[in-house]
């Protein structure tokens with residue numbers, strides 16, 4: 219059973235942003251750190267690579283991907299940057315790169331900068347919110363694709379809106395003619411991920427969110443046809459074969475991106491095991507119970523604040539967003555000031571995003587194994603008071 223080190227004095231309804239890691243997994247990470255510090259050179263040159271291969275096999279099995287195509291990155295932002303930077307010289311001027319308005323700001327920025335460098339054009343597809351069915355996502359994305367499309371970037375689970383995108387249907391329509399990069403930052407551990415069945419060119423995700431691994435652990439999975447030219451966003455020894463121990467040139471370009479603390483990625487296998495033991499039905503039980511709880515939570519909140527449910531249950535994973543009445547204070551960045559008020563006045567951690575523009579806002583709740591129905595009831599009470607409803 220996983221033990222959480224979360225502050226019991228706060229209500230944690232934001233597993234989405236940075237995850238939370240069980241104590242048992244942090245102990246395993248500490249064990250790696252102590253071993254590293256007992257002899258940094260022998261750890262990095264001898265222990266590191268076999269331990270990394272164990273982590274790679276564990277993650278590849280969890281997401282049904284090929285270990286040969288799977289490399290570690292510190293986070294999904296790095297994964298998206300790696301794909302974009304590697305694609306730049308392969309994109310013809312005048313080509314188009316597609317993102318959506320539900321995309322994550324940091325990653326859409328990475329795509330924009332690469333488009334600028336390649337003299338390509340960014341096409342931002344407007345996906346509605348609220349929405350009733352998957353066609354409202356599939357149709358506008360497919361309508362935006364043409365013979366100039368160099369890349370389509372889709373989130374598996376969207377950050378501000380908490381929607382599980384129908385990536386299977388979209389990738390089946392687009393690949394292999396149009397390369398698709400899936401930003402799965404939230405997906406593994408929240409919803410089933412089957413990379414072999416999906417067949418996307420590129421899939422990147424975090425292990426430090428819903429897989430509950432330590433922070434700074436993510437992966438990038440690349441289809442075989444793109445591995446020869448794919449590099450990490452940071453160029454290091456692997457670029458000319460200078461990193462020993464990796465099983466391919468592709469792996470070598472990511473296995474060593476300069477000295478860092480590798481203990482987070484080496485502890486991913488431990489996170490997968492500890493969490494699997496946490497629920498009698500293992501990971502499928504965790505995903506199903508988190509999904510049920512977040513649906514119950516969003517219903518409690520929607521009733522309290524008089525909001526409509528913006529998406530059907532089937533399009534929600536373990537995070538759910540609701541529209542709030544417009545803010546009187548415009549937000550100057552991605553977070554709305556209400557988020558800080560809920561933290562300081564109520565000790566509730568929950569993200570409130572300015573979306574789709576500075577004048578409108580969404581609240582997004584999460585459900586993880588440490589949450590209870592009472593957490594959402596408390597938030598409902600706090601919102602009624604803060605919004606003066």
Ligand SMILES: Cc1ncc(COP(=O)(O)O)c(C=O)c1O
Nearest residue numbers: 235293294295322373377401403
């Ligand atoms: C869809 C999406 N992409 C990327 C990220 C970035 O994750 P990281 O900061 O770990 O790179 C997030 C984080 O919330 C996200 O929701």
